Amino acid sequence: MPVTVPVTGSSTYWCEHAWLPGGVASGVRIDVADGRITVVSTGQPRTGSVREGLTLPGLANVHSHAFHRALRGRTHHDRGTFWTWRERMYALAERLDPDSYYRLARGVYGEMVLAGYTSVAEFHYLHHAAGGTPYADPHAMSAALVAAADDAGIRLCLLDTCYLAGGFDVELRGVQPRFGDGTAEAWAERVTGFSPRADHVVLGAAVHSVRAVPERALSVVAECANGRPLHVHLSEQRAENEDSVRALGRTPTRVLDDNGVLGPNTTAVHATHLTNGDMSTLARSRTRACFCPTTERDLGDGIGPATSLAERGVRLCLGSDSHAVIDPFEETRALELNDRLAAEARGRFAVDELLAAATAHDALGMPDAGRLEPGARADLVTVDLRSPRTAGIEADGVFFAAGAADVTDLLVAGRAIVRDRQHRLIERPHAVLTDEIERLWRS
């Protein structure tokens, strides 16, 4: 049963262990007022609301296509090639409307919160009704996502995505007109008209990819973003690079750089197949890279150059993307472990580097979230250290052992959204998901 929880007011939490900027400390008292942390002190006696286990800062899901959740465990027919996946993804996109998307996203964001995510960047491209006709409210789909995030108690960075073409010199076809606005200028006009009144929402923009946004339109998107978060799918598969070089004579990274898309507010999603020159360009422009390891393995994209990017100073972050898996612990350890598979060596990142990737809120335009320190947003994620999975570990080894099922408690802006493994705002998000996904595939 949903319950009312106070947004403001002050509280005190006592954490058995908490991962502070300097490392894991014990007996940590965290005072919270009006949604922000006011005081953090260590070695304190038990007081206030007790949090057994390890309390982490808020975890950021930097790349989400919420509706892909309805594909989980449904794309393995005939062994499940890439084409099985894409055919089902398009079939799903065809069926959604603002009402059903709201219901589905509400369940998905509820699952994210139960798993430990306190914020999500939604890379949103399903804008219009069939054939590309705008809804009566042209922001109906965006509003559905904002409402879903609000219901689920998760922070949302809504990235309104420009998607104009079906490939290099290929028009939108099939369901794709639902994604398009005709021109970048029309996209920008629509985007500018949306300003939801919601405390936990940041608005940003996205270039779907160099395949889907013609080169002449890239600078329009970059200018419209104007300092807000700007995301772009980059070099997820080798074919994109080959097509880009064939059509435009340059790698996707070069094309984006030539048109002002890269920079300190930009996040390149995937960044799987890069040349050395591409990596240097991302580093020089201070562009971030968002890896989506569980999706990149599901889609057979390959293993991205995580350590090579990090060595050049590129900041890394993480997203669950297609939601084949929603588990920030699995996503984070995969950053390290996939790199081990590629390098055939252990010891690629230190655990504080993994925590930094898991909590990177800059990419969402929320620079004051993701740290347990005074002044920061009071987003706290508590993990059971005595579950079958985590029993016997050292606290800062949590990313190698824990899973989504180990999150016991979670606060966003000082609100208790998860308590004792139960979502307090949505009764059983998984029941919502079951109902909505079965309804979608029946329709």
Add this chain to the structure above:
Amino acid sequence: MPVTVPVTGSSTYWCEHAWLPGGVASGVRIDVADGRITVVSTGQPRTGSVREGLTLPGLANVHSHAFHRALRGRTHHDRGTFWTWRERMYALAERLDPDSYYRLARGVYGEMVLAGYTSVAEFHYLHHAAGGTPYADPHAMSAALVAAADDAGIRLCLLDTCYLAGGFDVELRGVQPRFGDGTAEAWAERVTGFSPRADHVVLGAAVHSVRAVPERALSVVAECANGRPLHVHLSEQRAENEDSVRALGRTPTRVLDDNGVLGPNTTAVHATHLTNGDMSTLARSRTRACFCPTTERDLGDGIGPATSLAERGVRLCLGSDSHAVIDPFEETRALELNDRLAAEARGRFAVDELLAAATAHDALGMPDAGRLEPGARADLVTVDLRSPRTAGIEADGVFFAAGAADVTDLLVAGRAIVRDRQHRLIERPHAVLTDEIERLWRS
């Protein structure tokens, strides 16, 4: 609180869905008597003990070093190289005795059962007291493992491992004398003397590796195995191959084949770095390959040639090995998903091929387990299909979505070992693990 459950007697189970040899069926009635399935019928009305969700055949963990569980979440210091891991693994081996190993293994096997494993092959090499001195009962360590498995209600294939050298022409050193018996003949004599009276135990043998068993000793082990399960670590890392070629002029696979170690009762564990000739040799000799994907990524071993082996007819099975992760669903999907990462393509195995790998009991000398059909052992694993992770999936997509936390009920030989996610024979195996692992690292 441990409770007494009847070993014999007859029962009827009604499964919402069950994965039968022909695929997933609904409304499945499974009748059980004296530990075996007597009747399976589909499309039946609810009756007997109801199992909501999907019921799978028993899942086999074909490769385990139980004591490595105490390393989970504890080998990431200084980034955690291979040497960090090995140094800690040896430190741990040094501390164990029959009493502490019994307590630790009891918790580990309890965790396995909670995660859905109904049987385990223990690749056991920690035989003797410090310096290699036999215990008063020379089988004290083996007996500890048998007792632990019995307590946990899991079937055990105990692979007594021959371990004679620290490398090619290198003596045992440090803690390693605890693993050794001096000669293969002495190993065989000790092995032959052990015959526990335990219903759920199969005895087998293992060659640690071509590094640890000199070539002249290999045939002694193979002869001693004499048709029982025989396992061997094979080509986990490239260095083993290079050392083998340098020392013996042949790949490890060739060395094993030349000495009668390969064959239909043999399981090659890892099989990560193989030549085409090696793969043909495994196929021709009808040797199985046991992949341990979550360990192979943890140790940076690399991605083994799963599809190449399968195409040649080599039967695949799976193990959790070092127990960095104990989750048969994660292990099984990683067989598919790591192959996608290597191939940069989806659709490597069909779901029934994944099920076959997850349930392969031949490698444990238990050919009548791992299938839901009349005459088979009554090992049943029921998975929640409406958890946050599994909500909305198709039942046969379970290996892509479920996790250890989704196992609700589990029977071994008709005994209910897990009920409503609780172990019925060990109260909270994770509490056992926490206590024992903390004690071991303190000592």
